[in-house]
Amino acid sequence: MQRSYKWVENTLNEYMQMTKQVMLDYFPDKEPQHYLYDLVSSYPNRTGKGLRPGLCIATCRAFGGSISSVLRSAAAIELFHNAFLIHDDVEDGSEFRRGLPTMHKEYGVGIAINVGDAMNVLSIRPLMDNLDRLGSTLTWLVFAEIEHMVRESVEGQAMELGWVRDNVCSLAEADYLRMILKKTCWYTCMHPCRIGALIGSGGSADLDSFNRFAYYMGAAFQIQDDALNLEGEHERYGKEISGDIFEGKRTLMLIHLLNNCTAAEHEYIREFLSRPREQRSMEQVGQVHDLMVKYNSIRSARSTARHLAGAAMREFHLAYGKLPDSDDKRLIENIILYMIERDI
Amino acid sequence: MQRSYKWVENTLNEYMQMTKQVMLDYFPDKEPQHYLYDLVSSYPNRTGKGLRPGLCIATCRAFGGSISSVLRSAAAIELFHNAFLIHDDVEDGSEFRRGLPTMHKEYGVGIAINVGDAMNVLSIRPLMDNLDRLGSTLTWLVFAEIEHMVRESVEGQAMELGWVRDNVCSLAEADYLRMILKKTCWYTCMHPCRIGALIGSGGSADLDSFNRFAYYMGAAFQIQDDALNLEGEHERYGKEISGDIFEGKRTLMLIHLLNNCTAAEHEYIREFLSRPREQRSMEQVGQVHDLMVKYNSIRSARSTARHLAGAAMREFHLAYGKLPDSDDKRLIENIILYMIERDI
Numbered sequence A, B: 001m002q003r004s005y006k007w008v009e010n011t012l013n014e015y016m017q018m019t020k021q022v023m024l025d026y027f028p029d030k031e032p033q034h035y036l037y038d039l040v041s042s043y044p045n046r047t048g049k050g051l052r053p054g055l056c057i058a059t060c061r062a063f064g065g066s067i068s069s070v071l072r073s074a075a076a077i078e079l080f081h082n083a084f085l086i087h088d089d090v091e092d093g094s095e096f097r098r099g100l101p102t103m104h105k106e107y108g109v110g111i112a113i114n115v116g117d118a119m120n121v122l123s124i125r126p127l128m129d130n131l132d133r134l135g136s137t138l139t140w141l142v143f144a145e146i147e148h149m150v151r152e153s154v155e156g157q158a159m160e161l162g163w164v165r166d167n168v169c170s171l172a173e174a175d176y177l178r179m180i181l182k183k184t185c186w187y188t189c190m191h192p193c194r195i196g197a198l199i200g201s202g203g204s205a206d207l208d209s210f211n212r213f214a215y216y217m218g219a220a221f222q223i224q225d226d227a228l229n230l231e232g233e234h235e236r237y238g239k240e241i242s243g244d245i246f247e248g249k250r251t252l253m254l255i256h257l258l259n260n261c262t263a264a265e266h267e268y269i270r271e272f273l274s275r276p277r278e279q280r281s282m283e284q285v286g287q288v289h290d291l292m293v294k295y296n297s298i299r300s301a302r303s304t305a306r307h308l309a310g311a312a313m314r315e316f317h318l319a320y321g322k323l324p325d326s327d328d329k330r331l332i333e334n335i336i337l338y339m340i341e342r343d344i
Helices: A005-026 A033-037 A051-062 A067-092 A103-107 A109-122 A124-165 A173-200 A207-231 A243-247 A252-260 A263-274 A282-294 A297-320 A327-341 B005-026 B033-037 B051-062 B067-092 B103-107 B109-122 B124-128 B130-165 B173-200 B207-231 B243-247 B252-260 B263-274 B282-294 B297-320 B327-341
Strands: none
Touching (some): A005 A051, A005 A124, A033 A109, A051 A067, A051 A173, A051 A207, A067 A103, A067 A109, A067 A124, A067 A173, A067 B109, A109 A124, A109 B067, A109 B109, A109 B130, A124 B033, A124 B124, A124 B130, A207 A243, A207 A252, A207 A297, A243 A282, A252 A263, A252 A297, A282 A297, A297 A327, B005 B051, B033 B109, B067 B124, B067 B130, B067 B173, B109 B124, B173 B207, B173 B252, B207 B243, B207 B252, B207 B297, B252 B263, B252 B282, B252 B297, B263 B282, B297 B327
């Protein structure tokens, strides 16, 4: 049954608020507040879509688990996500995050790195506190999931940063998909679903059965995110428009453009990307953007995202099909389309 | 019995090499090697003194524990230490680390942050692998020690970064000692001793009994480190000479100087510290250094370090006195004096 996107948004928001409450419970009310504990709530207080806790909680409930059994794990994932965003913004030289200046733009690189490190360590205690509720075996299994999640993320990040550093201009779509599998999909979809299923099933679920579904969904989500960066309006999307072009990020659109433009255009783009960010002009960014329009790079990427969402739909039925009908099961199914049709 | 410093150095080095071997076993031999797994061994391969694994292993053995039971925990501490150094170097804008360019100077800020994040996550698996050897209770207790260790370190780091950012020039010795308690002492001495005792005693040792000893030792160590930064030669010490002055770090020497100089000199230093680093000249750094000599700030700090080492000696007998004599017990006692008399 198709439910409205409003319902999807509201339910994700409801799960997000519950998760946020648990996160806040773990934020220390002590010194040093200035430049540390006052700042850890900065990114979580900026409205996100709540995809990660939503997938984690809904999957747990679809398996018959309770919200309270999974909330600490969802909070740990969300804490890691926010720590990752703070470091990612420094690493990419991003200026805005969800409509406000990035942490390092406001407080400097040093403090931003340290706040990210603090958020990472703050994610450990909720995972340790799982012990009372989940018992030793499940608690360790969740730990192992998180350890793998963080490891994949830094590997994906290293790939992307290396491409920018070496000004690699000869990538294929498969390279991009391998990178976002690591950088985005594991922590955004695969591990949230796996951890939700692990806890909801009491350890009996086949966690690998979620990998394909969540990979396709995560890839569709990331490509849509990158497309919105090129098309959205600042107020709605909350990042710099075309910030990804400024940063030289190897998005699917840029890779498509480099593989389809003329040799002269390729050289123009390569030279543009070889410059330090502060030597890239708004005019040049506009020209690269125009080339993406000319070669249908954005339309092509959106088409890829839709195909990936279609694949996610098919895999959804394999991964979740045998579970009894429930609102949470329907939520997950509806998230797939919502993610590629959203405009924020 | 007083043993030679050469014996102290050799034994620390021996324990360090064993720890390093375990660390290397946990470094993944997989992609992405370039910009990630090739780089995680960069800082560990630069020769350090091995204070942290040395204290951890020697304390474990002094309690009758085996090296093999504690090595994974020592490796996790050392991995965290190296991750902390990489991020600390970015945060302070340092140019050299152990005689070579810092990670971010060589590979850029983004890659350095990500390599530090990778080293942090690499420290988790050895702690999880403690389970087979130490059993569930001890493994969890070690985890809790590490969680506290990292938390204290980011808190101390936030204090120090905040002082630099706000150009605080009215600090007292007590502020400095509170900061290094958090930033240095917990992870350099207190938790290495506590974890060694925890494992060596099978959980029966009173861990808090090591706090005073290890705090005094850690503080003496840090002050000596800062004094060497002002006095050593580049080749021997492996950092920039007077790099701390360049960076505006609130060392005990700078705090002493600010509390003892004339109002005009205070204003000169304050103005110097208010400048962005690239606008601080070598000449100005030299003048601040000269003022430190004029007001005996370096000599005064060394005297404080000696008093702290004396206090550590007294506390050593309270913390370790009841243990039977052993080479490892003697090693720890000898480290105290070695740490403040070393010239590298």
